[in-house]
Amino acid sequence: DVKVTQSSRYLVKRTGEKVFLECVQDMDHENMFWYRQDPGLGLRLIYFSYDVKMKEKGDIPEGYSVSREKKERFSLILESASTNQTSMYLCASSTSLGGPTDTQYFGPGTRLTVL
Amino acid sequence: LAKTTQPISMDSYEGQEVNITCSHNNIATNDYITWYQQFPSQGPRFIIQGYKTKVTNEVASLFIPADRKSSTLSLPRVSLSDTAVYYCLVGDQNSGYSTLTFGKGTMLLVSP
Numbered sequence A: 001d002v003k004v005t006q007s008s009r010y011l012v013k014r015t016g017e018k019v020f021l022e023c024v025q026d027m028d029h030e031n032m033f034w035y036r037q038d039p040g041l042g043l044r045l046i047y048f049s050y051d052v053k054m055k056e057k058g059d060i061p062e063g064y065s066v067s068r069e070k071k072e073r074f075s076l077i078l079e080s081a082s083t084n085q086t087s088m089y090l091c092a093s094s095t096s097l098g099g100p101t102d103t104q105y106f107g108p109g110t111r112l113t114v115l
Numbered sequence B: 001l002a003k004t005t006q007p008i009s010m011d012s013y014e015g016q017e018v019n020i021t022c023s024h025n026n027i028a029t030n031d032y033i034t035w036y037q038q039f040p041s042q043g044p045r046f047i048i049q050g051y052k053t054k055v056t057n058e059v060a061s062l063f064i065p066a067d068r069k070s071s072t073l074s075l076p077r078v079s080l081s082d083t084a085v086y087y088c089l090v091g092d093q094n095s096g097y098s099t100l101t102f103g104k105g106t107m108l109l110v111s112p
Helices: none
Strands: A004-006 A010-013 A019-025 A031-038 A042-051 A054-057 A065-070 A073-078 A087-094 A110-114 B009-013 B018-023 B032-038 B045-050 B053-056 B061-064 B070-075 B084-091 B106-111
Touching: A004 A087, A010 A019, A019 A031, A019 A087, A019 A110, A031 A073, A042 A065, A042 A073, A054 A065, A073 A087, B009 B018, B018 B084, B018 B106, B032 B061, B045 B053, B045 B061, B045 B070, B070 B084
Parallel strands: A010 A110, B009 B106
Antiparallel strands: A004 A019, A019 A073, A031 A042, A031 A087, A042 A054, A065 A073, A087 A110, B018 B070, B032 B045, B032 B084, B053 B061, B061 B070, B084 B106
């Protein structure tokens, strides 16, 4: 089974702190994604990566950056956390055999609270 | 970009068949239709995918009419554990990942 792990299930940070959310997948997938999920808004794509060191912006990239130095690891960075970034963050990975129709495998999520 | 519309929520009872319809009026020729399921405090997981007519697996069936402007996810004899949010996605390999959005989904509540 594909396994996607996220470094923390719960995280509490203060406004202005730099925050790193880590995601690791064990299936040698080319693609990795970061989403945030908020009540009433569903899942929204922040960034995705289709290869090492490659990234593309999703729907809501403002206030975030990403890093992918190794194929299995994709990091989401909040340079200066703000209270409006309090949310559930979900990481996913997929192959690139068929493009967007490829199944995405999700991690358990990190619930981030910014005080 | 094909946009999808689903009901915000649905209620059902154990043992009933549940049909969730997704509207995608401007679906493109190469678009596939994919459904995901998300339980509370978990990430979404793939349920089923189709292009036309009917697809069935051990979890659900997906009905797609000839014009492909809508699709219906059918869950036979639901149980309490089917309470979840169900997402309909439409996309193809040429549209780019940034256009594949989950949206708000349909919250299905199954009661005893």
